[in-house]
Amino acid sequence: MLSKLYRFFEYGYLLAAAFFAYEAINNWNTERGRSYLFACFVVVAIFMYFFKRNFRKKMEDQNKNV
Secondary structure, rough: HHHHHHHHHHHHHHHHHHHHHHHHHHOOOOHHHHHHHHHHHHHHHHHHHHHHHHHHHHHHHHHHHH
């Protein structure tokens, strides 16, 4: 049950990254500084996706071994 909830939040980070990428592209010509900020958010969201996925897999492996 908890694994499904963690997986839901993993995909939430990907959705957030897609939204931030859209905003960065959308604001590129008008507000360059804001676009860079959104680009940083994209990088952080993608990092968080992989970090949380790795953490979830470690928890699943630990629960199988117990």
